[in-house]
Amino acid sequence: MSEVALDHVTKRFDSTTAVDDVSLTIADGEVLGVVGPSGCGKTTTLRLVAGFETATDGAIRYDGDDVTHAPPENRNVGLVFQSYALFDNMSVLGNVTFGPKMHGVGKTERRERAFELLELLDIAELADRDPRTLSGGQQQRVGLARALAIEPRILLLDEPMTGLDAKLKQSLRTELGELLDDLGVTTLYVTHDQEQAMAMCDRIAVMNDGVVEQVGSPADVYESPANEFVANFVGTSNVLSGSVRGGRVDFGFAAIEAPDLPAREDANLAVRPADFTVGSGPISGEVRNVFYLGGTVQAVAALDGGPEVTVALDGDGSGISKGDRLDLGLDASDLHLVNE
């Protein structure tokens, strides 16, 4: 396994700057997620690490070795792409032993290695099957076994769960997260699904428009977003504007004590829906809508003299419905300054 470093990497395609001066380090054995909206440069970043694209500027290093101009075949990376179909003229075992065979590994050893991985992934009984007859989840595991069989320096996963149903995704992400932890394989995991990344990765890099906006543990990025983009992308946030003076923040529609916030007139403060206390407090509004999101219930409330906010409701929604009055409390420790 290896440490992978991107050092001021830029990739331009004609007039598009897909990756703009990105510096990132993936520690040996770490799982780093790259998340961001469509077109933000995630796949290009992964392709640069794999060697399918060459950086316009900057350097990529594996354990300090400069691989910026090395072709993919000299980088020893394991790849799992959603569209990276399995070879369907070969059995599952054939798929998994293919890479090692190309690398000159002898028959007995490559079969042993393949069975070890198939057992680890709990699909040994599928060894003789034609991949076309497997379910999406089974195919994904075969894809992973195939990528790991070459004992890669780094594992690259690009949206490996797209197309799988929600339930399977959830069980696979727990499984895959644990497996990657056990294997200690350095992994770059690219997805637009921030929930998936939060559940599986040691750290997350949030990209927007070619730039890395924030890198940190899932908890850091969620609880202390560096700016408004991150606050909105990683979970829904409300962004309230107010002025902070003398240890107090005044939103116009309400004011609360905030001894730790730095004084400024134009503060933009992000608040998670779950951080409002529902039932009492200095903020009042009217419920405009209540909606159910598998397991949680949220209300959109129009604050008196203020904006609309999204509020998480307890349990089944506590009988709150459209048109009801709502009192809300807010703790200053749940306010995150997101001004640029």
Ligand code: ATP
């Ligand atoms: P998605 O989630 O939709 O896959 P992404 O974050 O992976 O998006 P990229 O595929 O990295 O984004 O694309 C970043 C930008 O670079 C986009 O504007 C895209 O159109 C552009 N781009 C990517 N590859 C090429 C290419 N080969 N030629 C020209 N422009 C490209």
